[in-house]
Amino acid sequence: MNYVKTEIKKGINLHNINTSKFKTNLFAAFLATPLTRENVTKNALLAAVLRRGTKNIKSQDLISKKLEEMYGASFDCGIEKTGDNHVIKFYLETINENFLPEKEELDKKSVEILFDIIFNPLVQNEEFNEDYVESEKKKLKQIIESKIDNKRAYSFERCIEEMFKDEPYGLYKFGYIEDLEKITPKNLYEYYQELLQKCKIDIFASGDFENKNINEIIKNNSAIKKLKERNPEYIINKEKSETKEIKEPKTIEEKMQVGQGNLVIGLSCNSKIENLKFVMSVYNAILGGGANSKLFQNVREKNSLAYTAGSTFRRQKNTIFIRCGIEINNYNKALETIKEQIEDMRSGKFTEEDIENAKKLIVSSVRGINSEQDTEITYYYGQELSDNFTSINEYIEKIERVTKDKLVEVSKDIWINTIYFLRD
């Protein structure tokens, strides 16, 4: 395996992915804490404030200039929900030194800038720069408000929100406007210091570092040296699913000026069988994974009810979301057709060929993981947060071993939890 994990300090891990498949080297650092209403807005704001400037490079345009000078190294940060964790993600991608017109040292510089942004922010009198915090608050407010702009994404987000109401996973990753007002440069800095002491930190270095000891460069970085060991608070993603009380589907209808209706259906699963996630992954591929899935064939091709019709499996939550863009008047017919497909799964109305096709689809995408640098990092990070490390080869084996009996068994424990419809 080209993947090696080492512990720098308790709670802080370094993951190496050695690969010469890319023109770039990619460094990443992920800070994870449990998703809570109290902290979700602060985390989102923090990511935005940190990128504004450091003690050494005081403003964003100066950071940009430094990166441009390094053949357009690119820095990015974002915020994700991974299961019930809220993860602040920082990336720095730089051209591999082999492909520069003239030799230059870029890796060490990249590591320094990345850690400088995360761990060495611009602070005055024990608080963040006020201008930075205030302007990022305004921007975050606009980001939260812009949730409605993309109707498909909005509908998906709303279905998750309704399905996981009063649970961490139902929280919006960018937070809430009403919580934003309470944040000050001072209390955000206090929160930041607290976060740095307890969050789980994972650092990734992916690329071709030749004879350079990239691990030494990272471990000897002054910001990393200053970090204390910790018992990180984070939520381990468990193999087994949590049991949800089976109820009548919750139906939500929302109105907006749209020409097309967006239907999102959340499916829960209470099964406790071995290797459940792999069975569900195959189930999802048969139901709505691709162009030969049941949903695509029946909702789109046979009945011309939609242009988009498919489903997504959220592994960490054992949840499947069906998503269709439909003619508003066709709501009942589409819903009926979708329910028929779920029923067909229960009664085993699918062939061995459907199973094989679904497996091929999954296996092919898993085999391709190490052809994309950030995808490979995301895969190993997913394993890091779970209670059961699965290598890419084991993953493929487990998918191959899924049988029709298991699929039917699991499908009996799959039920419609929430139906969300956005219409005019």
Next chain:
Amino acid sequence: MKVIESLKIKEKEYIEKLDNGMTVIIIPKPGLEKKYVIWGTHFGSIDNRFIMPETKEEVFIPDGVAHFLEHKMFEQPDGTNSLDTLMGLGLDANAYTTNDHTAYLFECTDNFYKGLDELMDYVQHPYFTEENVEKEKGIIAQEIKMYDDEPSWRLYMNAMDCMYKENPIKIDIAGSVESISKITPDVLYKCYNTFYNPSNMAMVVCGDFNPEELLVEIKKRLLPNQKQDKIERIYPAKEGTINKKYEELEMEVSLPLFAFGIKDVEENNDKEELVKKHIAIEILLNMIIGKSSEAYKELYEEGNLLSEPDLDYEFSDEYAHVLISGQSKDPNKVKEKIESEIEKYKTKGIDEESFNRIRKKVYGDYVAEYNNVGSIARMFLADKIKDINSFDYIEKYNNVTKEYTEKVLKNVFKSENMIMSVIKSRD
């Protein structure tokens, strides 16, 4: 096969023009699991009037035919759908239509040759009937409605409307519900027979292959087909001026969207020159409103920009324009700032230090494009349709000087050719 090597990025390109006129480009990627093949025809939404090389018949087609044809290619006489067949092999298959080309593709790790069998079979075997054409109209109508609800698409279409009076780039790629209702199997066959002749097509493959062996496999799967004469495409005369300065539309968005455009009316037929010009424009756009620019810093700090705008230069033989687009609570402020920056650089010239820095960044951006088999193959195809070799962007980089870039600034960034499209929020 002809081999072109880029020493800077250590990549090779194998090119062969077959007897039937089709171009095959192979970019080997030893050791990579993913493989990607894309087969494209030089037929896009702007090609709506042409003379068929065989019959010399002049044909006008309804808006949206290239895209409709793309949808219908998958359907087979035995009732199967090639998209399903490809997915059934575990391949990630797709197709798309742009302004100037239509492409059929798949990405895979295993089963490449089985996939190639299917891909080359279905693209060479059209099957259009009254019934299957009718059925598709419902699906495409939904797709059109999906785009109609997308503010960024409407923004782009209105920007095109500002810049061009008659140019077919104004036509929605998918057409309209009304225009597609006029599509018949006969129209589809006429377009197929004209544009899907190998001499109008190119195939690009990227992955772990021996190029010579792969070429044999590709040739084996081609039907015997006569090379045809050049297709005469009829486009409206080039317009030296814009259509209108400004267009706005209200939609349900939280924050207005803007697209600031500059129509490039400069005549230019030398392809290497076009690459240089493209590089210079990217450098200029970064200097004017990129991440490290004064203008961006100011607009960001005032809260008038949330993130750096998208910077684009789109061009073909029939159109060329610069687009700067993003979201802002005050699009007019952004516009004024961009315009004053352009004026500033025109009068004061660009400084050596920023120029060299930005040029390095642009080089890095081009190199990073070579990370992914899909982006490599799509890039080589799109450039091939324009008769450009993608490696030229890496190779010509050093020839783009500060003086040259200043010349491009004066020739392209002209105030009389600037337009603005805005999507406003509903109150």
